[in-house]
Amino acid sequence: KNQVEQSPQSLIILEGKNCTLQCNYTVSPFSNLRWYKQDTGRGPVSLTIMTFSENTKSNGRYTATLDADTKQSSLHITASQLSDSASYICVPFIKAAGNKLTFGGGTRVLVKP
Amino acid sequence: NAGVTQTPKFHILKIGQSMTLQCTQDMNHNYMYWYRQDPGMGLKLIYYSVGAGITDKGEVPNGYNVSRSTTEDFPLRLELAAPSQTSVYFCATAGAMETQYFGPGTRLLVL
Numbered sequence: 001k002n003q004v005e006q007s008p009q010s011l012i013i014l015e016g017k018n019c020t021l022q023c024n025y026t027v028s029p030f031s032n033l034r035w036y037k038q039d040t041g042r043g044p045v046s047l048t049i050m051t052f053s054e055n056t057k058s059n060g061r062y063t064a065t066l067d068a069d070t071k072q073s074s075l076h077i078t079a080s081q082l083s084d085s086a087s088y089i090c091v092p093f094i095k096a097a098g099n100k101l102t103f104g105g106g107t108r109v110l111v112k113p
Numbered sequence: 114n115a116g117v118t119q120t121p122k123f124h125i126l127k128i129g130q131s132m133t134l135q136c137t138q139d140m141n142h143n144y145m146y147w148y149r150q151d152p153g154m155g156l157k158l159i160y161y162s163v164g165a166g167i168t169d170k171g172e173v174p175n176g177y178n179v180s181r182s183t184t185e186d187f188p189l190r191l192e193l194a195a196p197s198q199t200s201v202y203f204c205a206t207a208g209a210m211e212t213q214y215f216g217p218g219t220r221l222l223v224l
Contacts, residue, residue: 034212043203043215044156089155099144099163099207100171103156 003027003102006090010108013080021107023073023090030092035064035075038087038106047075047088080111115139117216119204125222126194134189134219136204142214144207145187147171147179149200150218156203162187194223 005024013019025033032051036044048057048064050073056065061078077084089106093099120135138145143164148156158171162181176198178190191198201220205213 041201041218043205043218044213045215046212049212100146100158100161101213102158103148105153105155 004090004092004104006088006104006107008107009105010110012110012112015080015082015111015113017080019077019080019109021075021077021088021090021109023075025071025073025090025092027092027094030094032093033064033066033073034091034093034101035062035073036089036091036103036106037062038089040086044089044103049093077109080109082111082113085109085111117204117206117214119202119216119219121219122217123220123222125224126191128194128196128223130194131190131192132194134191134202134204134221136187136189136216137185138187138204138206138214139185140206140208140214141184142206142208142211143184144213145181146205146207146213147177147187147189148203148205149173149198150203151200159189159202191221196223199223 007022034049035047038044047062050057050066063076066073087106087108091101117138146161147159150156157173160179162168168179201218203218204216207213
């Protein structure tokens with residue numbers, strides 16, 4: 001049973017444009033929700049970490065939002081750059097034995113010039 | 114600080130052979146993890162460790178073994194390699210409640 005659903009699966013945008021990625025989750029409760037960026041062939045890198053009490057968190061051109069009532073999160077990329085081409089993965093973090101994370105496939109973003 | 118290092122970067126293994134993937138961290142993190150990632154798929158947890166001397170199975174442990182004799186090192190052992198173990202392997206570390214930091218990965222091809 002998938003606990004995290006991300007949409008779209010893939011996305012092509014033109015350089016300079018904005019885009020928003022969606023994450024719906026059923027995992028509850030959780031300690032925080034994380035967005036990771038994974039470049040092709042590289043390990044994931046953390047973009048944002050939000051707790052229940054935070055509605056929005058920014059990291060440069062990346063802004064994440066969290067709505068705990070609807071169990072939805074989004075990641076907004078502003079003024080996209082070619083280097084934003086990557087997979088973006090939404091990961092709810094449940095503090096339990098081992099602090100394990102469950103990674104889904106994410107949303108694959110391709111930024112074209 | 115090097116962070117998380119993995120060796121080798123790439124390796125070709127014959128079916129039935131064994132090998133050890135190395136992972137070393139200099140961040141003094143207690144938590145360490147091994148993931149595998151098949152093309153176009155998400156990361157799957159193989160094994161993890163909450164501290165030296167303690168290891169536990171993840172989602173896909175069959176065909177692998179780990180040990181954690183020190184805080185710094187968390188080697189992953191493949192016994193009797195099979196083509197299904199062709200994948201990219203990532204090691205990660207974390208402090209309590211902190212984000213996970215990933216190594217550069219090891220690409221393994223089993224032929």
